[in-house]
Amino acid sequence: MKDEGKTLIAGASGALGTEIINLLTTEGKDIRALTRSDKGVSKLSKYTDDVWKGDAAKDQEGIRGITKNITTVISALGKSVSLFTPSQESFMESDFRANRNLLKDAVKNGVKRFIYVSIMGADSSKDFSIARAHKMFEKELKSSGIAYTIVRPAGFYSGLNDLAIMAKRKVIPLIGSGEAQTNSIHHKDLAKVVVSFLNDGPEIAEVGGPNIHTRREMAEMIKEIVGGEIIEIPEPMAKISASLGLPKIFSEGINDKLDYFTFITTNDMIGESNGKISFREYLGNLDLKKIT
Structure with missing residues (x-):
């Protein structure tokens, strides 16, 4: 049997990273994990005793040698695009610099393969800092000499938790016509694709996931399962919907996230069909008590 070597999962304590580690552990793979927090270390310790704690963006010395004896790197590093998640870090730090530092170490240590979870729209001509950071790292990876796969999800179901949060607050914004289509995917199904x-x-x-829906259809499902009322917002007004009180319920510094949210919800985002978990099933299993 071929020795597949050891795999490093970066961003291992996130929703996607944890599912990837769970799958690899179940398959008996030899793994190493990178997380930034003590909580992450505790979470990952049940999967492996080879857990590194470090900030790949800010502490290059702290992750030096992390890819030694690693055959494949899987990176799920990146900043949340949630409108409700505050963060002092920029997308350039969390999505570009962190991955570039990891890649530099991988090149130095002769890593054979690098799998990078990017975003659909990273190759868009539109200039969003979110997409730009991913695009810049994709370019670095392509020129690194390491064999690679760049995975661009059409979107995560969990990325639509923002709409569930707003629905609990009685508003479900529908930007534009609502006819743009997507087949977002559950992070468990995406993990299987990555592995x-x-x-x-x-x-x-x-x-993408198993089903294609219009944004209006998804909003209707959220209304049915979570509650709230669908409010139509003309695309040019998406950033200045003061009459709806939307800016008041978001976190600080959301302008670029809101721009990108508008972009992805008014353009088709459809990837190759994968998985079995539907958006309706995801909503039905959502713990609304944890959605604030």
């Missing part, structure tokens, strides 16, 4: 590329895969994989 399937462990040894080989396409250079670019645009990945």
